[in-house]
Amino acid sequence: MESTLKELTNGESVLDIKDKCGVAGGVEDIYGEDRATEDQTITPWTFSVASGYSLLRDPHYNKGLAFTEAERDAHYLRGLLPPTVSSQQLQEKKVMHNLRQYQVPLQRYMAMMDLQERNERLFYKLLIDNVEELLPVVYTPTVGEACQKYGGIFRRPQGLFISLKEKGKILEVLKNWPEKSIQVIVVTDGERILGLGDLGCQGMGIPVGKLSLYTALGGVRPSVCLPITIDVGTNNQKLLDDEFYIGLKQKRATGQEYAELLEEFMSAVKQNYGEKVLIQFEDFANHNAFELLAKYRTTHLVFNDDIQGTASVVLAGLIASLKLLGGTLADHTFLFLGAGEAGTGIAELIALEITRKTSVPLEEARKKIWLVDSKGLIVSSRVESLQHFKKPWAHDHEPVKELIDAVKAIKPTVLIGTSGVGKTFTKEVVEAMASLNPKPLIMALSNPTSQAECTAEEAYTWSKGHAIFASGSPFDPVEFEGRTFVSGQANNAYVFPGFGLGIIMSGTIRVHDDMLLAASEALASEVTEDDYLKGRIYPPFTNIRKISAHIAAEVAAKAYELGLATRLPRPSDLVKYAESCMYTPLYRSYR
Ligand SMILES: O=C([O-])CC(=O)C(=O)O
Numbered sequence: 001m002e003s004t005l006k007e008l009t010n011g012e013s014v015l016d017i018k019d020k021c022g023v024a025g026g027v028e029d030i031y032g033e034d035r036a037t038e039d040q041t042i043t044p045w046t047f048s049v050a051s052g053y054s055l056l057r058d059p060h061y062n063k064g065l066a067f068t069e070a071e072r073d074a075h076y077l078r079g080l081l082p083p084t085v086s087s088q089q090l091q092e093k094k095v096m097h098n099l100r101q102y103q104v105p106l107q108r109y110m111a112m113m114d115l116q117e118r119n120e121r122l123f124y125k126l127l128i129d130n131v132e133e134l135l136p137v138v139y140t141p142t143v144g145e146a147c148q149k150y151g152g153i154f155r156r157p158q159g160l161f162i163s164l165k166e167k168g169k170i171l172e173v174l175k176n177w178p179e180k181s182i183q184v185i186v187v188t189d190g191e192r193i194l195g196l197g198d199l200g201c202q203g204m205g206i207p208v209g210k211l212s213l214y215t216a217l218g219g220v221r222p223s224v225c226l227p228i229t230i231d232v233g234t235n236n237q238k239l240l241d242d243e244f245y246i247g248l249k250q251k252r253a254t255g256q257e258y259a260e261l262l263e264e265f266m267s268a269v270k271q272n273y274g275e276k277v278l279i280q281f282e283d284f285a286n287h288n289a290f291e292l293l294a295k296y297r298t299t300h301l302v303f304n305d306d307i308q309g310t311a312s313v314v315l316a317g318l319i320a321s322l323k324l325l326g327g328t329l330a331d332h333t334f335l336f337l338g339a340g341e342a343g344t345g346i347a348e349l350i351a352l353e354i355t356r357k358t359s360v361p362l363e364e365a366r367k368k369i370w371l372v373d374s375k376g377l378i379v380s381s382r383v384e385s386l387q388h389f390k391k392p393w394a395h396d397h398e399p400v401k402e403l404i405d406a407v408k409a410i411k412p413t414v415l416i417g418t419s420g421v422g423k424t425f426t427k428e429v430v431e432a433m434a435s436l437n438p439k440p441l442i443m444a445l446s447n448p449t450s451q452a453e454c455t456a457e458e459a460y461t462w463s464k465g466h467a468i469f470a471s472g473s474p475f476d477p478v479e480f481e482g483r484t485f486v487s488g489q490a491n492n493a494y495v496f497p498g499f500g501l502g503i504i505m506s507g508t509i510r511v512h513d514d515m516l517l518a519a520s521e522a523l524a525s526e527v528t529e530d531d532y533l534k535g536r537i538y539p540p541f542t543n544i545r546k547i548s549a550h551i552a553a554e555v556a557a558k559a560y561e562l563g564l565a566t567r568l569p570r571p572s573d574l575v576k577y578a579e580s581c582m583y584t585p586l587y588r589s590y591r
């Protein structure tokens with residue numbers, strides 16, 4: 001029988017044939033056991049109740065000193081713990097105290113990662129209760145440094161690594177992951193980590209960090225989150241020469257080889273987890289980011305955080321800022337430094353919002369938006385040589401090389417930095433913005449802090465306290481002439497956790513741009529009078545779970561309206577429903 005099959009298959013695998021005949025086990029066969037033939041291997045999963053030593057070593061269930069007397073008896077923990085029984089609150093106090101002893105941010109990051117590996121609920125309790133203090137530790141800016149040094153500080157693997165070595169076996173690799181039910185994947189190929197460039201396999205810090213925010217900020221259960229790094233090599237010579245580098249030591253695969261691996265990955269994910277797993281692309285280089293989004297947005301539930309998430313957050317800040325600046329979006333003129341994923345993604349969403357609010361056609365709306373890239377202002381005479389995602393922004397104007405000259409020529413009311421290059425909003429640029437506008441809106445979005453186009457202090461002092469400022473990475477409040485300015489953090493972290501929750505809770509199968517607009521409106525409406533008085537156009541992160549519930553509700557409402565939601569009937573109160581879906585990190589009692 002087997003030899004007949006092999007003859008019949010002409011060398012193709014039995015799985016291929018099964019696929020073609022449409023008899024594959026498909027998504028229901030999550031272990032691949034039905035579809036495997038006798039000569040194919042499957043994973044021998046076992047499930048058992050954790051107890052004793054293994055319970056203490058299981059981060060999902062470990063509670064450390066918080067195991068009660070009864071639990072210590074029932075779960076064979078006697079003697080494995082010292083006599084004292086602590087509350088989670090006391091544990092939290094202790095860990096926060098210990099963390100604050102570390103002066104070096106990277107040590108805090110490592111301590112937090114160790115905690116996540118040791119006691120997951122305590123990790124999330126800390127992150128949720130101390131979000132303003134800990135966000136810069138597990139996320140930008142520290143996560144950037146962690147990725148740069150990832151090999152050196154590597155202890156235990158986190159997430160799933162899919163490299164060129166796994167070509168042809170990606171489905172099996174997915175089955176190696178211990179959780180079977182996955183709702184969100186954040187995936188990177190490490191080619192453009194924040195504004196730090198190609199960090200190859202060490203980009204893993206980003207999916208891990210983003211997903212910890214999915215849980216802490218958006219309330220998505222940790223067990224349904226899967227961080228993935230696709231390793232196709234790196235062109236970063238420093239890493240290739242680094243003996244501690246953890247990735248493939250080869251130059252990046254490109255072209256067909258790259259596309260095939262990604263195609264196998266996308267198919268395997270859908271096959272293994274079904275239609276409703278959200279795949280968030282993160283920190284891919286421009287060319288791949290745009291292509292992957294265009295290629296998969298009609299067949300998969302995909303979301304590019306750098307193009308779409310950043311756009312939604314920045315648009316929210318712009319909508320909110322109208323209370324301070326006056327006018328409508330269509331009355332403003334926007335100038336970007338940087339015409340990559342973030343720049344063009346934001347530009348497109350601003351134009352879309354203008355068309356939704358007015359009768360202005362998209363082509364006209366785009367004319368209010370100008371972009372500068374490394375070669376200068378994007379103008380129509382350059383159109384032939386422009387990458388396709390820049391072409392819509394090539395307006396009629398004479399060539400301008402420098403940003404400062406573009407500011408003087410275009411006279412923007414809003415200046416947005418998405419260049420990935422630090423210190424590019426010079427004193428001259430900020431002063432020019434301030435001379436053109438009573439309240440210049442300046443956003444320095446590049447991450448981490450070292451790549452910010454200018455600092456909060458520079459924006460306020462150079463504009464003599466007139467600028468409204470927001471940045472991608474956080475800055476401390478700034479004192480200027482007796483006033484305290486608190487800047488907002490225009491980071492996609494405001495939106496993606498709530499956005500993802502909205503999609504998951506409604507069973508939405510595709511991302512639609514109108515859902516991004518809904519998220520922007522929801523976030524903008526959370527800015528209070530008190531925030532405006534301090535000069536901020538984003539709410540503080542302290543209330544982020546409440547904000548995420550609102551974003552989730554608005555995104556879900558839009559999905560239902562568009563007929564893209566599959567969870568029926570639609571809950572009548574979506575905010576309440578979102579809140580009820582959210583993970584809480586309090587310990588549970590064990591029977
Ligand atoms: O990770 C962040 O802080 C924001 C982001 O997506 C990026 O800079 O690529």
Ligand SMILES: [Mg+2]
Nearest residue numbers: 282283305306
């Ligand atoms: Mg990113």
